[in-house]
Amino acid sequence: PVDVPVDPERGAAVKAADRAHVFHSWSAQAVIDPLAVAGARGSYFWDYEGNRYLDFSSQLVNTNIGHQHPKVVAAIQEQAGKLATFAPAFAIDVRSEAARLIAELTPGDLNKIFFTNGGAEAVENAVRMARLHTGRHKVLSTYRSYHGATAAAINLTGDPRRWASDTGSAGVVHFWGPFLYRSQFHASTEAEECERALRHLEELIAFEGPQTIAAIILETVPGTAGIMVPPPGYLAGVREICDRYGIVFILDEVMAGFGRTGKWFAADHWGVTPDLMTFAKGVNSGYVPLGGVAISERIAETFAHRPYPGGLTYSGHPLACASAIATISAMRDERIVENAAEIGERVLGPGLRELAARHECVGEVRGMGVFWALELVRDRSTREPLVPYNASGADAAPMARFAAACRQGGLWPFVNMNRTHVVPPCNVSEAEAKEGLAVLDAALSVVDGG
Ligand code: PLP
Numbered sequence: 001p002v003d004v005p006v007d008p009e010r011g012a013a014v015k016a017a018d019r020a021h022v023f024h025s026w027s028a029q030a031v032i033d034p035l036a037v038a039g040a041r042g043s044y045f046w047d048y049e050g051n052r053y054l055d056f057s058s059q060l061v062n063t064n065i066g067h068q069h070p071k072v073v074a075a076i077q078e079q080a081g082k083l084a085t086f087a088p089a090f091a092i093d094v095r096s097e098a099a100r101l102i103a104e105l106t107p108g109d110l111n112k113i114f115f116t117n118g119g120a121e122a123v124e125n126a127v128r129m130a131r132l133h134t135g136r137h138k139v140l141s142t143y144r145s146y147h148g149a150t151a152a153a154i155n156l157t158g159d160p161r162r163w164a165s166d167t168g169s170a171g172v173v174h175f176w177g178p179f180l181y182r183s184q185f186h187a188s189t190e191a192e193e194c195e196r197a198l199r200h201l202e203e204l205i206a207f208e209g210p211q212t213i214a215a216i217i218l219e220t221v222p223g224t225a226g227i228m229v230p231p232p233g234y235l236a237g238v239r240e241i242c243d244r245y246g247i248v249f250i251l252d253e254v255m256a257g258f259g260r261t262g263k264w265f266a267a268d269h270w271g272v273t274p275d276l277m278t279f280a281k282g283v284n285s286g287y288v289p290l291g292g293v294a295i296s297e298r299i300a301e302t303f304a305h306r307p308y309p310g311g312l313t314y315s316g317h318p319l320a321c322a323s324a325i326a327t328i329s330a331m332r333d334e335r336i337v338e339n340a341a342e343i344g345e346r347v348l349g350p351g352l353r354e355l356a357a358r359h360e361c362v363g364e365v366r367g368m369g370v371f372w373a374l375e376l377v378r379d380r381s382t383r384e385p386l387v388p389y390n391a392s393g394a395d396a397a398p399m400a401r402f403a404a405a406c407r408q409g410g411l412w413p414f415v416n417m418n419r420t421h422v423v424p425p426c427n428v429s430e431a432e433a434k435e436g437l438a439v440l441d442a443a444l445s446v447v448d449g450g
Contacts, residue, residue: 062282
């Protein structure tokens, strides 16, 4: 039993005030129709009409331990009673403990934690650290990536959201990462794709001038752009290239980190340690804004006697740090990372592949843990996407119909271009995962039926 009010009148009032005064991100204000949400618990949330939705989006792929986890809520309440806010320059218990725990979890010698208020700010600072450490200015990032919406982060992003904000991408050069299903390299095997993607990167570096390149930034497993699990050897290959040219290797684990792939960090699947690792989202399941950069000893040393020129008023906020400690402790106690791995291997992976076998509109299934994408196509043999790249309005209608069918069935999907991402909380139960697969099955039938 969950005490979420059924109160359509209140819902209408919330919606009216929202429409009057809230300016929404990434939206044309006049045409959006946001759902008024009355409450949430675990993997579900409710609207004011009493409709229940299974949250297969984990909001923005961040509620990794679901909604309203009692331990995390209690930790925030307790910290608010003790010390609600304090400036970053002071040593406070929850900040040092959160940093210690995160440093312990991150791979290799990423032993210093710079706290931020989210993912984009982490990317901004990682890039600044790399530039100051190397004395170089260029940063290489991939097409088919998302790194955030602030100045440097949006320029690094390799998807259409960059277009309107692109200032000429000062110092940013994009390259292609590996993605066999839509290979830029005419590869037909993962090994070929890996080898050619690495050669492409090497050639690009030769033409840009290695001595001008501060950093290469990659999402370990690109998330928003389509959950493309890299082929074996790719990340190790990039690591080797970075070492050879003295380039800082930044892995962006904002979405893939903290359990999403079935390990604490996606990099752990390939045993690769970057020089800088950005995180946010799952670090505290998004209960209070928090992100950060995990910094290697070598880069931290650059700033041992030289001030690091960055930081905001709320960096390492006590409420956020307290919620991170509680989240990490709940994830350990409840074996939530192990659950993500097991649900992926035993339920979501096989279940999604079975859907692909039965629905003509599914071109490919990819992913790991609780981090999956279904690529929907018009035609399996040509791989023509179900909707054109960056479609909107009538062009995007088939995906809108799919999303509406999911919501009708009580599932909140994550839909992006011609894909639906299957990204429930890391502590989703087997029964919930199966419930979600059944709704996806029915919604895919709507697409198959035209
Ligand atoms: N990096 C990655 C890989 C992301 O997926 C995101 C957000 O989706 C960001 C950075 C930006 O994070 P935030 O929205 O917290 O600024």
